[in-house]
Amino acid sequence: EVAEPGRMLVRQVGQKSIVITRGDDGELRGFLNSCRHRGTELAESDCDIAGTIRCPYHRWGYSTDGILKATPFFDEVPRDDFDRDDFSLIPVRVGTWGPLLFVCLADETPELDVWLGDLPERMAGYGFDQWRIEESQVLDIEANWKLISENFQEYYHLTWVHPELAKVSRVKDHYRYQGAGMYCGQTTTPVSGDDRDDWLVLPAAEGLDESDATSGRHIALYPNVIFSVLPNHVFVMRLDPIAPGLTCETCTLLLPPSTPELTGGELDATLTFWIDVNNEDIDICQRSQRGLTRGRIQPGPLAPRFEEPLHRFHNMLADCMTSDSLAGLTVPPGDDGSEAARLGTGPNPAPPTIEH
Template sequence: MGNASPTAPIPEDALRRVIAPFGSSRTLPGKAYSSAEVFAWEQKQLFEAGWVCLCREEEVCRSGDHRAARLGRQGILLTRDDGGALHAFFNVCRHRGHELLEPGCSANARAIRCPYHAWVYELDGSLKTATRFGDVAVDPAEHELVPVRVATWQGWIFANVSGDAPPLEQWLGDLSDLVAPHAPGRLQIAARHSYEISSNWKIITENYHECYHCPQIHPQLCRVSPPDSGRNLSLRGAWTGGFMELVAEADTMALDGKSHSVPLPGLPSESLREVYYYGLLPNLLISLHPDYVLTHRLEPRAADRTFIECQWLFPPEELDRKNFSPDYAVEFWDVTNQQDWKACESVQRGVSSLGFRPGPLSARESAVYRFLTQVARAYLTGRVNPAG
């Protein structure tokens, strides 16, 4: 499913200003955040041509599990077969195109049954039965579900619709080594929250990558993590990020700074005093804490609308412990998220104004610069380059 890589419908001179040296660059033009034409380009060239996170493996872990997800403009159906193999298909019946499972839903069955005309498929996508089709011959080999490239990393499931993105390992680059000490692959979902906000997905990602705004809108965060602490990294891979430090009195990111869990096993001593923030293009934000992992998974719905699913991951033995509750982590980040969403929605209104002009970046916004240059170069070349 390879395709040509046209440049984005944004003036080249505006993008050249974005990728100018840090300190003299400018942010993206307003059209990048408000144009339906740009949004459609991103859906094809950034989301469908990249590696998009769909969910956690534990959400499709049992034989017979099905899960319907969205990847850009496409519906994806994930299944787990009797041998334990994970499969991904377009969520489209080969008869007349009805979705096999409603988007966002999960099910468990020994086969996949279309709810429209009851065609039945095996969990590996092969056609089992064209129900009540009479004397018309239907060759199963010509009517298998259309597969989608799928891969896993640290318990997350990723899919690449175009089929020609670089291998996931290359997409991740050095991020694999940075995330490995926290071993999120062995953690399990303890809580989840979802939000739908009136903001472009890039504004949300930019906001995630800087704490220049924290003294103004995050008093709770600033009590447990100095907003000018830490540093950002610039290594291989289609990601952006770095770390911040905890104040001496804090164990983790919580309203009172206290952990109600245990440190993740095997962490080096410095990781017990730091929180790591990594954004993997195009849609996964990973926050690594001493005692839990938080993710924000973004699903852009329109140029000015984004669905966000947050998940809090803890060790399975903690989930089994009597009286364990992740509320201390959930409450802190829900407060912080709500503060961020209000700011992001205001920025969305601002960049949509006729009076908006791209602005400069401060010295505290180097991660925003890296993210914006990754996006701007993709706009210029037609796709993300994980090599830099």
């Protein structure tokens, strides 16, 4: 989306609008979407800027690294009264992992590599840096973002909500896939093919080891990115909270560089598969939201093997909500470094007992 200089992205992060550019030096940078003159929104949507970010109101201009360069009719103002260097765009932290771009509004939050933990190492075999965006879809879901993330993290519902998915991602083949980092991980090992053409119709990425070539990795990266990694594609969902009972979900399908340009049937089969699965999830999450909104509900216990990731998710959420400062946030540990744990060949343990 912003591979070359001259392109600017506009993204909503919470209540803030952010612009993201790539400078001539190749660096990605993020800024608040507000001119330093009188605060006017710089851009409404993604656009080409030809090297200059211009305010539509009074034509103040900024370089792609946020430095104020143009202020019409200010030539006669003494530098002592107006120093352009004091009016650069307000920077926002950005970082990347593979094809994913992350924005953080809080200065004290741990660096992205700390947040990701061992995920880049675990996923290194896929070579995500070169994967491409094939399709995107934006949906409004009448459910809280946490319900959508929780639904993704557990597979207790798989057989009843996703009968077709359960044929290729069988409950008995789901295992824990958890290392240190702000994420909850599961794996389906092996991914089954059965007699369907939509799951494995696309060619697998080149260079995968045996484990990655036969597995599906399902990761919920706190707080709002969830994705499924298959040998031949990745399905990413970004959850943007709009209101307590409304979430904007952006779905993106990524393909490896070894996959040729597709026409028609092959891509349609994969897209249809995920659209059907996602619609089933949307329906059950909206029903959960409606049920919870009625109140007076005392939650029941979590199913130990199937819903254990929710315990980790709830702890991360509680830590972020109750910490005086995110600077001291403790990134939760994962399983030990043994090969068995890394490849996800053990069932989930029961959640630890909660002290009352």
